Amino acid sequence: MAPKVQKDKPTKKTDKTEEQIMSEPRHNMVAFLDLEGKVDDYKEIMQWLRESRINEVVTFPTPVYKSLIKAFWETVKIIEFDGKEVIQGQVHKLNVDISPEILNTVLELQDDANAPFSIPIMCTRGCLLRMKYTGDIFAGQINKANLPLWYKFLLYVLIQCLSKSRAGYDKVGNDLVGLMVALILNKPFSISQFIFTNMKDNLRRTGTRTSGNKFWMYPRFMQMIMNVQHPDLPKAANDILKIDAMLENSLWIFKGFSAKRYKESDPPRKMFASQMMRNQS
Template sequence: MDLKFIATHNQAGYLAPPPEKHRRMYTSLMKGLNSCRIVHALRENPIIYESLSQDFWKNAKIEVVEGKGVIVSEVQKKTVTVSEQMIREVLQFDDQESDSIDVPAGTVDAVLPRLSYEGRYPPLVKKFVHPYWRLLLHMFLLCISENRGGTDQLNSTQTAALVCVITNEPFNYSKYVLEAMKRNVLGVRKDKYLMYPRFLQIIFNARYPELTRSGNTLELKPMGPTCFGALTPKKGTEKKFEGLIPLEKFGQFSETENIVVDPVVAQPIQDNVGIANAIVAEEHTIQRGVEDEPETEFVTINSEDEGI
């Protein structure tokens, strides 16, 4: 039986200039995204071959190699290994093996008010953050996190990762991704699924070019510009952001007077089948939650009148 593909998990992020009506507010956020340490992992948008991801996850197991836990699998009858260092090099996270994924609670607590956060923590609930920062949270959840469905809140580790994106403090994003992949191998939280199909294809392209790329491809559309028009809570939401704490743009995403002119889009990917150009999705739809995550609130976004 084929493993499940989640079309809203591990998308490529939106890195082009904001639409005109949102340009004054969000230009500094987009400039920060284009220069932060997760930009390569956000931008790359290869053709994703379903058979490669299916083979990898169906045959994946955890082994210890040179004292370190890695994921070893068989793809097209060839051994494929994914390690923390490989993730670091291929996704270009600019982190170090010595960096932790645990950030002191005081560090996180000091940053949350600067996001105009009006809720209780943990978790970090997206709808209680200022819309400026809400877009960053939303992009991290859909593009970088391991979440297969939930897009309304960040757990403690995800919050620490996000805080370190903003402040440019050390954080081991490579380990974060690998540990999430290990949990998928073990089925710790739920049945195994096609986790990180975009990241895996980037790794296959960089380290395993001999694999045959053919057959069905997975439709994983990059985020589109409608995400800017969907940053206010839906009408009728009982509890929502009230703007009690003034907006502060800081860290990697400080205010800038420079307006982004040229869009930054995912580059064409060359493989032995052909060239594919990234197409920015004009609609951004979040699927309803799966049955095993009843605590998570999901919405569907189809226009600029509805909120994330």
């Protein structure tokens, strides 16, 4: 019998490109809110989102250019202008300024300048109970899998489109849950200040792991602002930065892993009633 030939074991590919290290395609995505889709279970929550003040910020698609985003985040710093903090980066020797006011205008967030960007924890926990959340409301993070389908989809959209996360998309902290609660209860909440604060936190990242390092946060939002402030910046088709968009097929999978169907009095319908009535008036 011939001796067995030992095959070389495949080596793991550890070398990552700069784009793989600094960006994440599932961060700052574009939401799927197509009412003509075939997944009927989502249509009412999609309609609610389309009529909400975050419709533009979660659905506006724009090509994003890697070299522009890279240049911005490599030169970014915090400055003070008229007594207010501004995040400023340079792209082709042009200043790109980011402030809550600029974010509010470009992203069409309709924020009140005096609105808070957090929700009291007791209000958040009370709302989670009303939403029939089945997990531990006292935990430091909330798992979207423990929510009924409508709320799970809403939190999914917020995580993929607005959160500061670049990994771990199942559990979220109280800051993003607070945003969800504010939208559901129609409470004042400054989404622009929420985004601005996340960007400042990104500048302070000094972790040794990829997840702890500064990365190219909110590339879609940054591109939208650059398009307004400097519309003639050079853009090349081979410079596109990959950002995923939600697809209808993913909603079928999403539904398959959803929490149990709730049949008692349909709590989502009650929670969204005030917002729906306001939009119809």
